[in-house]
Amino acid sequence: MKTKTGVFAVLSALFLASGTAGAQMMGGMMGEGHGMMGGPMAEMVGPGFAGACSADLGNLGLSPDAQKSLEEKRFELRKKTIRGTADLQVLKLELAHLLENRAFALPTAEKIVGEMSQKEGELHSAHLAFLQHLASMLSNDQ
16 A cells, blocks of 8 residues: 555656646746746756747848748747647646546556656757757857
């Protein structure tokens, strides 16, 4: 009985941590006004550069073609972010529903937690790819 309680506590902690991280990362997209990279993602890549995901790209001095290309990349990132956030919310809901039963199936819970981690990683990677693309287009002065 102690083992089930311990596993339940660990899974609950993982569940809360993943939900919080996803919500923090996506805070701006969900209406908190911090841009697409609020929370830990902004801290990871740096405060100035991270704002590029939601900044006015017209101030960078890019050519019209480069600016259009970057706007398209940012649009695709926004779509991916919205979809990923929705997927994370559904996974969180599924896990919460599963954990309502004290005799939940541990393999099912572990699978959901793994899917949540994978989805969060995909979102971080998408943001980093956008930032790398942006950096490749900018000179040191920009």
